[in-house]
Amino acid sequence: MSTPLTSTVPTSTVPTSTVLTPTEVERYRRQMMLPGLGEAGQIQLKNTTALVTGVGGLGGTAALYLAVAGVGKLILVRGGDLQRDDLNRQVLMTDDWVGHPRVFKAQETLTKLNPDIEIEAVCEYVTDNNIDALLQPADIALDCAFDFKERDLLNAACVRQNKPMVEAAMNSMEAYLTTIVPGKTPCLTCLFPEKPTWDRWGFGVLGAVSGTLACLAALEAIKLITGLGEPLLGQLLTMDLARAEFAKRRPYHDPNCPVCGPAPRTLSAPLTMPIPVASC
Numbered sequence: 001m002s003t004p005l006t007s008t009v010p011t012s013t014v015p016t017s018t019v020l021t022p023t024e025v026e027r028y029r030r031q032m033m034l035p036g037l038g039e040a041g042q043i044q045l046k047n048t049t050a051l052v053t054g055v056g057g058l059g060g061t062a063a064l065y066l067a068v069a070g071v072g073k074l075i076l077v078r079g080g081d082l083q084r085d086d087l088n089r090q091v092l093m094t095d096d097w098v099g100h101p102r103v104f105k106a107q108e109t110l111t112k113l114n115p116d117i118e119i120e121a122v123c124e125y126v127t128d129n130n131i132d133a134l135l136q137p138a139d140i141a142l143d144c145a146f147d148f149k150e151r152d153l154l155n156a157a158c159v160r161q162n163k164p165m166v167e168a169a170m171n172s173m174e175a176y177l178t179t180i181v182p183g184k185t186p187c188l189t190c191l192f193p194e195k196p197t198w199d200r201w202g203f204g205v206l207g208a209v210s211g212t213l214a215c216l217a218a219l220e221a222i223k224l225i226t227g228l229g230e231p232l233l234g235q236l237l238t239m240d241l242a243r244a245e246f247a248k249r250r251p252y253h254d255p256n257c258p259v260c261g262p263a264p265r266t267l268s269a270p271l272t273m274p275i276p277v278a279s280c
């Protein structure tokens with residue numbers, strides 16, 4: 001069983017709690033019945049801050065399951081306004097919000113779902129100027145960004161700040177998931193050292209596919225935080241959801257990786273991103 005995250009990365013800005021309120025005990029009763037989670041795991045979730053980059057079909061749905069599970073604080077980061085063609089997968093959004101910033105609707109929906117947690121909404125894209133400040137208050141990051149420029153910036157920041165990152169990406173009916181712990185597992189650059197040009201028009205996506213990946217990403221974070229089960233450390237889960245085929249692979253941990261290797265480079269130059277696996 002993994003070591004609970006909060007015992008090793010005590011940087012959360014959430015005030016440390018040692019007890020649950022009666023409302024929290026009632027709200028989380030069914031999941032606390034799980035062996036390996038229990039009240040102790042629930043308190044660890046309560047004391048955790050998670051950064052989620054992206055609030056689309058992937059990030060928004062992952063944030064939903066972190067929120068209802070009781071992660072104490074979520075920091076949601078995404079610039080841009082809701083488009084009507086987002087609505088086939090972005091389950092935190094509503095039709096009357098088209099044309100308005102997605103991240104604030106995500107904050108509103110999640111707050112209604114679980115008023116016991118804190119949701120911070122940041123209406124910005126991830127850049128090399130803001131990523132370190134965004135990550136600093138967080139104990140864990142979920143990489144659900146819409147392109148690999150943002151993904152690589154978050155990966156490098158997680159390596160710099162020694163924080164775990166759940167990496168979830170998809171392309172059409174295929175999805176990829178792993179959990180990166182700096183110093184212990186390959187980082188995102190080890191996994192994908194070369195990235196082909198991103199199709200700026202995006203790819204076909206079905207909400208049930210992004211939602212499936214999002215649920216698994218949220219589960220990875222919950223496992224890492226609480227010690228429940230076994231997270232995908234150093235393993236890449238590949239999913240062909242058109243054929244319902246799942247496989248685990250051991251990605252190469254590059255000893256000379258420019259990001260997590262012995263002589264890391266600063267990733268400040270524009271990157272020729274991204275690989276055809278991005279979120280939505």
Ligand SMILES: [Zn+2]
Pocket residue numbers: 186187188189190191254257258259260261
């Ligand atoms: Zn690396």
